[in-house]
Amino acid sequence: MKKLTFVFVFLAIFSSSSLPSKISPDLQIVKDLYSQGKVNEIKSMGVTSPTKEGNGEYIDVLAEFYDVPSADLLSKCSLIRKYPGSNNFYHLRIPISEVKNFEVSSSLKYMKLSRFSKLFLDKVREKIGIENFYNYSGIGDIQGKDVIIGIVDTGIDTSHWDFWKGSSVPRILYIWDQTTNGKYPQGFNYGREITMGDILANPLIGTDEEGHGTHVAGIAGGNGNESAGKYKGIAPSSEFVIVKTTLSTPDIIDGINYIMNKAKSLGKPCVINLSLGSDLGSHDGKDIEGKLLKDMINYYGEEGNIIVAAAGNSGDMKIHYSNTISSTSSVTATMRVETNIQNEADQIYIDSWFDFTIPGLAVEVKVTTPSGSTTGWLSFSTSSYSISTIDGKITVESVSNEYNGSGNIFIMISDSDSTQIKEGNWQISFRTTNGTTLIHSWMLTSDGIYSYFNNGDNYYTISSSFLLDDVITVGAFTTKTNIKSIYESNITISSEKFFKTYVRGYNSSSYGETTFSNLTNDNICYFSSLGPTRDGRQKPDIAAPGALVVSALSSSSYATIPFVVDEYPGKYKYIAMMGTSMAAPVVTGITALLLSIEKTLKPQDIINYLKTYSTASPYDSNGKSWDPAWGFGMLNITNLLQTLKSPTNLIWLEGNVLRFSWGINQFNIKIRTDTQDSVEVCLYNVRGALIKDLGTYQIYPGLNTIPIKIGENDVVKDNVYILKLYSKNGENREFKVVVLR
Template identity: 25%
Template sequence: MAKTVKNTPATPAAVHNETTLSPAAPMSKGYLPVTKSRSASGESKLTPMDPKLQQAILLNRSGIKKSPTSSTSEDELAVIASVTSESAWNELTEVRNPTLIIAARGSEPAIVTGRIPIKRIEFIRNLPFVKSLKGARRLIPALHNTIPDIGANKYAPLPKQTGGKGVLVGIIDFGCDFAHQNFIDKSGKTRLVKFWDQTATNNGNEVPYGRLHAANDINKALKSTKPYDALGISLFTGAHGTHVMDIAAGNGRGSGAPGVAPAADLLFVQLSTSNIPWDGPDVVGKNFGDSVNLIEAIRYIFDQAGKKPCVINISLGTNGGPHDGSTLVEKAIDGMLLEKPNRAVVIAASNSHDDGIHAAGNVPANGTHDLSWLVDGNDFTENEMEIWYKGSDQLSVELIDPSGQSLGTVEPNETGQVKDTNGHVQVVISNRLHDPNNKDNVIGIWLKERNTGNWTVRLINHTSKATPFHAWIERDDSGQSVFGGARDNSHTLGSISCGHKSITVGSYDATKKAFPISWFSSEGPTRDGRKKPEISAPGSNILAANSTTKKERIMMSGTSMAAPAVTGSIALLFAAAAARNKSLTIDQLRDIITKKGRTGPPDKVWEARFGFGRIFVPAIIGLLPAAVSAASKVSKAFEAEPPELIKKRHKKPMLKKTRKATQKKRKAAL
């Protein structure tokens, strides 16, 4: 909804003004009362920086502590930075565990990580050699639906393969069942060369946090009657990471159904988190990691691979971010892929197509545009929204509570907050100009848990030209808030799925003859108009290894399941190239993947959910100088079971039921 306002151009301050927002009257029943001042005179000004870091500073000032993690204390945050001096970063006494991810290249600064005290964030951001500083973002498995299928019928294994031998497949995920027979070779030894559990207590080994288990440690544990206890691992049935690793490279010794690259070596990183909710039910009991630990895991895997071909699978993501490949995480991934040939990073597209988490539009000249933000009454978690627009434009933002009461307006380059009577922050709004990584502007809004109802975010344009924008609501599986009214399902790729060199994978349903796109699979393009996802693979109703069972499988759906199919396919391609003394740069690899996707569907050269088609192993290997006769034997290794077998076990399609239930719930919310 748009309307015209009086033209009163905003005058941004040189630094962020920290403003305490206050309504003209008390908030409606069910909300905590807020402070009555609207003056910044009693508050120190905030440095222009990442809205996530500003939020952390404001929460810390109000006395709210975050929970400690394996890599951070309650007073620290994990950060990723671009710096012009690696040595200066390493010498900072405030930075703990400084890690070089990408060295400086020409005019491009180095990308580094570290753990810093929350109280010193502003000091570090203002150092002249620190060009960008970002807080860790939560990452959640890109799994849409899980259907227990323990004890399902076993079918004849595929012909014996040697696919992927000599290639390292890295899996960064949650829940590694190293004792499942699909990850043990015929001699009874593990196929894992290393297992870095970032969540564990450090025991002084070679990693800066967590615990590293070498192959010998795992083999000793396999001889124990309690192998998980032997490594100090807590594992549950149906672990996401076990399922993902089996699709990519399980050997089928336990389940009878091998993955795509059954002869590849494996390295698993159990992802930890340093950016968890500050309070509320999400603090414990949920699997998620963060973006800083993610790139440290990628760096570690590539370093361990050395000259060996290596492909890494990331079936994780969230919704926030600029969606243009400019995040430091995506830049770090791009940089690592350019260091050496025979490297790839495969990322799930995300499952947010129908989730109502994206909106886009134009704020008219001298006018306003209202966004409806629905927070369900049963949502007891925090909620976040990001709005991105061009750096040449400027927007003010007004937040209106569910009772219709305005909490005030935050001008460009200001930060506003709402506090309760105890001084605790309830709402943070950051209106930042010129993000250092893409020079665009971003508005970040954070609502503390229990602030439910239909909120209105009013974008105000004081200029004489229309301002286009994109807005995303952050992913929250415990209580997803959504946009009200008409939704825009385009541009719903995950927060780390928009890089320039990574390969992003959508999901289609191979259990149906027409191979339709999976209803949950996210849609491109990127915000800057690039064609992603690149490719698609089966991701609906996929059977793969079930953790804690040693031999059984479980059915799962999601782009989480599609990505490892492509990961395994790339492992086969790397192995075939190595057999002919060929190396593949990341650009050559991407060219092969995008040129040989199967069509019909999709019907176009590139389609916003299928990408450039459906992955087909014989075709991509066929682009190498010499044909690989074994390709035909593995072409179906990653296909889901035939439709008739699915129908025998499930009289009604489980995903269809889930989708209808989801749609019914969302309609009720509207």
């Protein structure tokens, strides 16, 4: 019989009177494992991987300090990066042995272990009404000219001609490769910067072994050079600043900073695409990453600095569980582990959050393995608990979070000695000894393990990484279910995880059609993550085409052969992919078009613009103004073409849903114009009868805000209306709007 080792640490009660922890729970686990000499277990953790530097083990952290950290503390770090806009935020690489010294420092406010994010156009251009965009009479050059598209991803294939003007001038201005060493970018002390001059000297210098970043860049701004324009992206005259990231959170935030700084130095607006994220975290944007990103946006200014993020691909995985817990009854999340390929080291993480501001609240947790081993009910604060069983090792950390007043219970289930994580039902139970609260749990597994909550759901699964109001969050819907590929016969598959090979060495003598059976045209993609956020905010903002999307294929990547398009035999320059990773750059490209007209647009301007011109509003189909999958509707900018007859005029509302309540009876119309004009605003019912003349307003060159007031006694009930604008200069506009009181 296998000998079991039980390690117990008895802990103080985890109650709302506990002081906030100064380090994140996963960092606490790393610190404790290091003190036990278990460095290999730290390296096997999927949350981060320490790097070997000198004689010690180092980890990357995000840290906020109350004041400038001491020179003695910083002298221990091999990487020190202070973020702009604040004297208090740092990206540090520190020895694990020094975590305890940082923790006891009076200058430290909070320190969080770096986590790794995961990666989440033929039909696209047609579906969103952009096919005629570039031939529209009178538009001029509004293809993203003088706008920087920033891509933080897996790199870019600089030899792909879709990112060149002709064959002589690259459209990629800078690449920061964080994964290798070389000449550092100014202001940073790691990675390698590649300039346009470097690309001209060696077009093969930029690589993308994953292929993800190249595909994303092609959707946002590829010019279709390799396909005679057929697979042109959304903003083909834009320029690129690329960050090939390690996917760790501090490096991603460094990448955002790098792009915004480059755009500022060039005097150009920028839109940054983030087709990556994490299922772990607070899911409310009120964490150290959210605060840091908000500070950075404020530092560079909201005008002309836009961030677009993919919603995530966890919409069908049941990685979320929530329930109300109290002292009268416990609740149990049943986690089913169905597949364990038994890699060298596996982990499952369960990240649970609850409101910790309730007076006297005390929460307990219990983990039960498939064989019946149990931790018993644990009441604790910030010290570790671990137990090794025949089904795997269980480690539990609990902290109160500095930034959002929430409690955070972090559970890691991992291989124990020679024992793999056991398949079957694992039970995670919660209760309180005092008070009532709502608890949310999310799950993340290492490769080789398939697990889900039997009694879970798919709501609240929007990626936790960048959930700010000023970040545009994009879900995905389907516009294409099949392609002609270089695979040698017709094939129907239900998962993109088919097989991959190196495309340069692949030869095909015949071609077939690949059909994806899980996709339905014009429906939300089955994988698109659902909202809302944990604090109840409405995310995603919009849904854009995310399957199947044809875009640039990196020549240095391994590709899923049935998804490589066959139209250019032997060239293998384009591939179809799917994911919210593909939907986000559609919105990124559209944002670049708008910024090329008005470079001072702010994030909320772009969000409201997209909402105003969305179609197939969920309100029309199911009576709601916002939907957890679609957001505020399906992106379709066909009507935008009418706006751009005169490219100097942009007109939008605060979305296609106007909400009124007692004391709030006003909405704004935004108009960007180059000429002085007067505009009459009228409200009609859907049958064309005038409900109310809302007044005539003067507008002037630049951005104008027209406040429209609806009186308490006006007969404007919950319904669908037509809002019409009549311009003295002869340009009229109408919008379908939903009024909710």
